[in-house]
Amino acid sequence: MKALFEVRKRRGLGPVVALIALLTAAQVSANGAIGEHVNNLQAHLGQYSEEVDWLVAKFDGVVDTYEKQGQKAANSNALPEYWEEVDFHAAIETNHVPTYASIWQGIFGVKQAIDSGAPAAKVREEQKKLNQALWQGLGAVKVAAQYQQKGLLAKIQTTEAEPTTAPETLEDIKHRLDRVVAKFAEQLPEAATTIVHDTYLHRFEGVEGALIEQDAALVEDLEKDFNVTLPLALKGESSVDDVRKVVEAMQAKLDKAKNLLVEAEKKRKKVF
Amino acid sequence: MQRRVFLQSLLAAGAFGLIPAGRSLATTPPVAADTLSVDQLPPMEGDLTLYLGRGEGGLYENVLEAIRQRNPKLNLQIRRGVTAALANTIVAEAKAGVRRADVFWAVDSGAIGMVADAGLARPLPADLTGQLKAGFQYPQWAPVTGRIRTLPYNTGRLTPEQIPDSVMALADSELSIGWAPAYASFQSFVTAMRLLEGDRVTAEWLRAISKRAKSYAGELGVVMGVERGEVDLGFANHYYTLRLKSGKPDANVDLAFTKNDAGCLVNASGVLALSEGDLPITFIRYLLTREVQSYLASEAYEIPLVNGVKPPVGLPPLNRVSPPRVDLTQLADLRPTLNLMRNAGVL
Numbered sequence: 001m002k003a004l005f006e007v008r009k010r011r012g013l014g015p016v017v018a019l020i021a022l023l024t025a026a027q028v029s030a031n032g033a034i035g036e037h038v039n040n041l042q043a044h045l046g047q048y049s050e051e052v053d054w055l056v057a058k059f060d061g062v063v064d065t066y067e068k069q070g071q072k073a074a075n076s077n078a079l080p081e082y083w084e085e086v087d088f089h090a091a092i093e094t095n096h097v098p099t100y101a102s103i104w105q106g107i108f109g110v111k112q113a114i115d116s117g118a119p120a121a122k123v124r125e126e127q128k129k130l131n132q133a134l135w136q137g138l139g140a141v142k143v144a145a146q147y148q149q150k151g152l153l154a155k156i157q158t159t160e161a162e163p164t165t166a167p168e169t170l171e172d173i174k175h176r177l178d179r180v181v182a183k184f185a186e187q188l189p190e191a192a193t194t195i196v197h198d199t200y201l202h203r204f205e206g207v208e209g210a211l212i213e214q215d216a217a218l219v220e221d222l223e224k225d226f227n228v229t230l231p232l233a234l235k236g237e238s239s240v241d242d243v244r245k246v247v248e249a250m251q252a253k254l255d256k257a258k259n260l261l262v263e264a265e266k267k268r269k270k271v272f
Numbered sequence: 273m274q275r276r277v278f279l280q281s282l283l284a285a286g287a288f289g290l291i292p293a294g295r296s297l298a299t300t301p302p303v304a305a306d307t308l309s310v311d312q313l314p315p316m317e318g319d320l321t322l323y324l325g326r327g328e329g330g331l332y333e334n335v336l337e338a339i340r341q342r343n344p345k346l347n348l349q350i351r352r353g354v355t356a357a358l359a360n361t362i363v364a365e366a367k368a369g370v371r372r373a374d375v376f377w378a379v380d381s382g383a384i385g386m387v388a389d390a391g392l393a394r395p396l397p398a399d400l401t402g403q404l405k406a407g408f409q410y411p412q413w414a415p416v417t418g419r420i421r422t423l424p425y426n427t428g429r430l431t432p433e434q435i436p437d438s439v440m441a442l443a444d445s446e447l448s449i450g451w452a453p454a455y456a457s458f459q460s461f462v463t464a465m466r467l468l469e470g471d472r473v474t475a476e477w478l479r480a481i482s483k484r485a486k487s488y489a490g491e492l493g494v495v496m497g498v499e500r501g502e503v504d505l506g507f508a509n510h511y512y513t514l515r516l517k518s519g520k521p522d523a524n525v526d527l528a529f530t531k532n533d534a535g536c537l538v539n540a541s542g543v544l545a546l547s548e549g550d551l552p553i554t555f556i557r558y559l560l561t562r563e564v565q566s567y568l569a570s571e572a573y574e575i576p577l578v579n580g581v582k583p584p585v586g587l588p589p590l591n592r593v594s595p596p597r598v599d600l601t602q603l604a605d606l607r608p609t610l611n612l613m614r615n616a617g618v619l
Binding site: 162164165166169197200201202205208209210212213214215216219220223226227265268269270271272 | 310330331333334335338339342352353354488489490492493496511512515516518519520523563564567570571572573
């Protein structure tokens, strides 16, 4: 039997998340303090594996209790609290936001199934998705550790790093949109909407002028996505998967935009 | 008959349509003798820290990279951020007795005014400020490039004769209007209106316009909304329309200008020197060379503010427009403007 690791309590940061998300660069955690461990993933892989085992066992405990003793005894509020306690949380958030979003989606999937009194089989189904997301996340962190060892991952920074070129800006926008899904999966739709608004104002507006010269229709599409389609999805009765679909469609358009601007830059005249 | 200034080159048959879509519009303009070329400037050496307010995607970065490549002994460190936040940082650092920035290049003059008002800007040499057009010469900062407020209008819905040449008269018209009240340039325009017309008249104007206004998130959105025919005309900086027409030459939009009021305000990005020595001043000189000025005119559609460099294609020279006389640094304090806009129910 594996020795239990020491769990460090982390503050739950709800409203602070939105503010931190606006101040930090791509890859930076917006949920609580970032430990230095995220810049040395390889050394902590053992710890992350233990934490995932621990989470799987804890979540299983909640679902077992639900199955045997019912809703009140199960204490579904403990599910997000367990997740907030582990360092693995920051490790996956800083390295693969889409899987981070899936983990939150899984946690709330189990919680909502318990809270709504769903049959145990349904709760187990949600638990299975959550476990899959956790293992997928651990895999992503292991891959990130390898890249980090080779010096291919930028050091996680705690101060904002501005993208300097249009392609960098577009990649940054795509990453911020991943964070929108993550915040929505955390059931923080206002934080998600704030990210959308600020991404439009402080990132997209800087590139749309050059982009409209290349493809006016693409800019119109993205303007509508930023200002209508995505905000409406975040306000309404959408599921996380619905929001994810909107974001993925936007990211495909942003990839197209990036290719257009890269080509345009090759033809641009020189300054001197 | 109302007099107004239009983009004659856009109205002339096929002028805009001849320009290939997706390409920059300008050819190398002729220059006056007093505009410096980069070849006339000394090389720069040593350490220089620039605080750079965000703007124009990567075009300012292209200028900085070109300066770096031309000056291999220059160690140029750049801190980027939102212009207003950087201005606050510079003032706060000075209060703490710290001076990190040698030069501040801001995307708008309001932020420049804030730093200058704090007593942190060095006086600039007269031969440097003398390169700038009349009306854009300030002792402690240099406007770099300009943007003019315009009325983009839908050519399918309006003829030029139907557009007032007074922005104040729009309040009494029946025209539907697109605007972006949260946009910084719009707020600078309202600040200019407050300075020229007074708070009471500005508040009345805002209330009247808001009854027929559709809001957009940004001013490119305004121009696109005008072009789609969602509104008759809008308020926007000039370059959005030029860029849209570059990508879509048959777009249903043209530019109109008001006269002698806030509606045709020319605002500017600006630069100031914060530390002593020749290096910050020489850096500013680079930004005012005909090469950098014509680059920003042709690639970013900004208005060059030194003498002898032509404006972007599709825009009349500044001496054919009648911008109001406003000290651009007075646009620094947005708080009264924001309060006024909130009280008028616009924000």
